[in-house]
Structures are given as C-alpha cells and as structure tokens.
Amino acid sequence: MSKPTPISGFPEWLPPQRMIEQYVVDRIRSTFELYGFAPLETRAVEPLDQLLRKGETSKEVYVLRRLQAAADEPDDALGLHFDLTVPFARFVLENAGKLTFPFRRYQIQKVWRGERPQEGRYREFLQADIDIVDRDTLPPHYEAEIPLIIGDALGSLPIPPIRIQVNNRKIFEGYYRGLGLADPEAALRAVDKLDKIGPDKVAALLAETAGASDAQAKACLRLAEISAPDASFADAVRALGVEDPLLDEGLAELVRVMEAAAAHTPGLCVADLKIARGLDYYTGTVYETQLRGYERFGSICSGGRYDNLASSGADRFPGVGISIGVSRLLGLLFGAGALTTSRSVPTSVLVALPSEELRADCDRAATALRRRGIATEVSPTAAKYGKQIRFAERRGIPYVWFPGVDGAADTVKDIRSGEQVEAAPDAWTPPAQDLHPQVSGAG
Numbered sequence: 018m019s020k021p022t023p024i025s026g027f028p029e030w031l032p033p034q035r036m037i038e039q040y041v042v043d044r045i046r047s048t049f050e051l052y053g054f055a056p057l058e059t060r061a062v063e064p065l066d067q068l069l070r071k072g073e074t075s076k077e078v079y080v081l082r083r084l085q086a087a088a089d090e091p092d093d094a095l096g097l098h099f100d101l102t103v104p105f106a107r108f109v110l111e112n113a114g115k116l117t118f119p120f121r122r123y124q125i126q127k128v129w130r131g132e133r134p135q136e137g138r139y140r141e142f143l144q145a146d147i148d149i150v151d152r153d154t155l156p157p158h159y160e161a162e163i164p165l166i167i168g169d170a171l172g173s174l175p176i177p178p179i180r181i182q183v184n185n186r187k188i189f190e191g192y193y194r195g196l197g198l199a200d201p202e203a204a205l206r207a208v209d210k211l212d213k214i215g216p217d218k219v220a221a222l223l224a225e226t227a228g229a230s231d232a233q234a235k236a237c238l239r240l241a242e243i244s245a246p247d248a249s250f251a252d253a254v255r256a257l258g259v260e261d262p263l264l265d266e267g268l269a270e271l272v273r274v275m276e277a278a279a280a281h282t283p284g285l286c287v288a289d290l291k292i293a294r295g296l297d298y299y300t301g302t303v304y305e306t307q308l309r310g311y312e313r314f315g316s317i318c319s320g321g322r323y324d325n326l327a328s329s330g331a332d333r334f335p336g337v338g339i340s341i342g343v344s345r346l347l348g349l350l351f352g353a354g355a356l357t358t359s360r361s362v363p364t365s366v367l368v369a370l371p372s373e374e375l376r377a378d379c380d381r382a383a384t385a386l387r388r389r390g391i392a393t394e395v396s397p398t399a400a401k402y403g404k405q406i407r408f409a410e411r412r413g414i415p416y417v418w419f420p421g422v423d424g425a426a427d428t429v430k431d432i433r434s435g436e437q438v439e440a441a442p443d444a445w446t447p448p449a450q451d452l453h454p455q456v457s458g459a460g
Contacts, residue, residue: 026132026140028344033361033454034351038143040358040456041174041343042125045145048170049123052162054147057122059104065094068103079129097129101146101340106327109150109334118334119151119159125343137314137342137349148338150327155335157270160302160322161277163339167306167318168278168285170341175458176350179318181278182289182305185271186321188254189293191264192240196233202297203227208241209293241291247279248272250288267301274302300324304339308346311353317346359455360413363392365447366429367409368418370396378420382427385442386418391452393418406432415451418442 023029030038046056068078078096098104101124109116125145134140147166149159164181171179186205193201204227211219216238223229223237236257243253251268271288278286294303301322308317320339327334350356366386368379379395386393396405402419409417409432418440421427429445430437446452 026134026138028139028141028348030347030351033358034347036358036363036454037351037356037456038343038347040454041347042143042145044173045170045341045343046123046125048166048173049145049147051169052121052147052166054121054123057105057108057124058126059098059101059108059124061097061127062095063098063104063107065096067107068096068098077131079131099130100128101126101144102148102326102338105146105148105338106334109327110329110332113152113332113334119149119155121147121149123147136352137317137345139344139348142342142344145341145343146338148336150334150336152332152334155322155324155337157273157301157322159337160270161274163302163320163337164274164278164286164304165281167304167339167341168282171306171318172282175356175456176346177309177311177355177458179285180307180309181286181318182292182307182316183271183274183278183286183302184288184290184292185267185274185302186293186299187263187267187301188271188290189240189267191261191267192254192257192259193227193237195259195261195264196236198227198229198233198237200227204229204237205293208237208291211238211241211291243288243290245288246284246286248275248288250275250290254290270302294319294321298323298326300335302337308349311349314345314349317342317349353459355459357457357459359457360415362412362414363454364394364412364414365391365451365453366393366416366418367405367414368393368395368420369402369405370399371420371422372399375420375422382418382420382442386445389443389446391447406430413454416447 062081065078065080078099081095081097105124123146127141128144129141131140132138164183167181189205190201193204198204204223207219207222207226220234220238223234229237239257240254243250245253251272254268275286275288292303292305299321303321304319305316306318318339318341322337324335326336368383370376370379383393383395396408406417415431415433417430417432419428419430426439427441428437429440
C-alpha cells in the first residue's frame, strides 16, 4: 500500500488535540445548558433544493445520490448540510406540534462546505449552535441575551479574550431608506464587503448595484465608520441627520443589546456599524466575534436575528441564533501553539507489572482504581521498573502504582517529584489537578 496523503480541508487531530476539542465542547455544552438550551442533533443530509434556498451554489455543497433507490423512491439529490440553520429550520417546521415555545436548542455537530481550505477554514468542521425560536413573534430581549451566553461560553476557556461586534440590520435598512436609496438590500451587501475591498470600491459598488449617488455613497460610508464600546453610537448615528422609523427601531434594539452586555461583562461587545452579515435572512441584530490577536482571520462566532427563516403557510417561527466555529477556533489556536494539555492520554495511573504471573493481581488493582473514577492502565510488559517508569513519562502519566509483593503494601509514586507513599487502591486518590488532563493556554 502506498503512503497515504491527507485530504485537504478534512482535519484529523492528534489525541492531545482531540482531548482539547472534547474539553472545549464540554465547556461550551455546559454553558448552553446553564442557560436552558436543550440538545438536538439533526440528520447530516437535506434535499439539495432546500440547501440552496439561501443562495449558496452547488459548488459549495457536497452532493450525495443514493446508489440503490427502491422502485418507488426517486433518486433525489441530497446534500451534506453546510451549516446547522437549514436543518434546524426544517426540524422546527416538522415538529412544531411537539415543541414548547419559545424553543431553546443547542446543536454541536459536524458540517461540510466545499470552500477553499486555508488556515482555520475547513471542508469538514465542527460547529456549536444555539437558537431561540418562538411562534409568530420573538421579543427583542432575546437578541440581548445571545452575546451574554457566548461571552460566558468562550470566557470559560483558556483562550485569548473575545470581542463581539454587534449591529442591527434595521439600522442599515432604515438609514438607506432615509437616504432615498432604491435598493437598500443591494446597499447592505455592498457595505458588507468593506473590510475586504475598502471604501473606494464599496462606493463604486454602491453606485453600480444600489443606484447610489456620490453623496449617498459617502453617507453610507459615514454610517459604516461609526463604532463605540457603549450606547453612544446612537447619538453618532442621529448626528448624521437621517430619519426613518425603522432606523429608530433598530437603534433602540441595539442600545438594549449594548446596555445588557455592559452590565454583564464590561467590554464584551462593541457596536460596529459596518457589520452587516450578507445573508438576506437576517432581519435584526447581527453578531461577529473576533478573537483578540487573531483578528486577521475574521469571525470565529457569528449569527443574528431572523424573522422569516422558518415558515409554512400562516405559521411563522422567528428566531435569533449564533454559531461558534469550534474547528475554526481550535485550528487557529493549534497552529499558533496556543493550547496545550498536561498529558497526551487520559491515564492518571500506570500499574507497574512485577511479572506476568502477577498480571491478574495488577488488573484487580487497576479495576479498583477505575471504579473510583481514576483512569488507569496496566503496564504492557513486565520490563524493569525503570523502563516502565520511562514508558509512563513518555505518555505524561503522572503516577506509577507498585503492587506489593510477598505481603508488602502497595505503593504509588509521583514520577515528577519522586515522592512515593504506601497506598490502597480502594482508598487512594490523586490530587484533583492530576485526575484528568489539564488544558491551558500558552500564556
């Protein structure tokens, strides 16, 4: 067999990295549950026509076809979901009669997207989503709650601090209406490219796609320049002299988000009025999250308010949600060597093997330790004790257990300090920090 080569965009973490990923997912899950979100996992595939509703192209979707469809089952095209929003919307519509609203769910699951792989961007990756969905109407206070949850979830991890950039699509639309622009949606899509192409090209795009005059384009760029760590952004917008009821509504909603964030975690949010989130289904507050020191890689956690994503006939289910790019976050930190674990295996104790004849005794000692929640393995061979200790050192196992022979008491040795004490497997417990691998940041 020839030497295998990696497939670009499909990361496979080494065991220490996988343990870090599990730790991160557990902390995120714990925070979501503290806020009352219930777990959900949806199927990996959706009908292709549903996946393409949001404007993605078939080049971005991994398409599947059933090889052996039954005679009464057409071979309809299916695609692997590229985010968790479309399958969640479908799930809500299918199960609306079984759900209690407002419905709060979290979903931590793999998704697939056929984009060009680069650092922190993959074709197969893990996302952690939360959404709050209600029937008919969704009060705006939920939009203020979302950043608090993300601040707690990511703030509980040993990673650099985050900054959540927030805006409100109603501000854009109301402002553009007040300016007299004929196509506010086109103007919004143009301004969303500001960081990528710069103000001059955005101004040209505004003229080309939204019919903006030179004065209107300059006014759009002045709005996008406004940024504030508090609610003072609203005064800056009003000073531009544009008036529209929808603009006032958006300003009030964003003020509420900023005030809630400042009371919960000062400095967590910044009102950044160039943040647009180009997807058309967003209708209210939008979020993008920067990891400090990694801003050049873009957002690691994004989302927003949507009023029309999940609807069927007269039934409408507005919601607000946000997604943490777990693989994206970890890929950036792994690449920078910014996350480490105290050992490469879960094992806390290695039971030394005096001889093969005593393996059953060693297995019993290991079983007694495992029953008390202590990760334990028995040495693979009855080599000299020095070799068995070196085996534990190479894997980062902190303790070696020596079974007593000929009536002697068992002992356990901390191979880092050299301290060795008598111990019984049904009574001894390692210090809390050695019970499980510890994840830490580079700093």
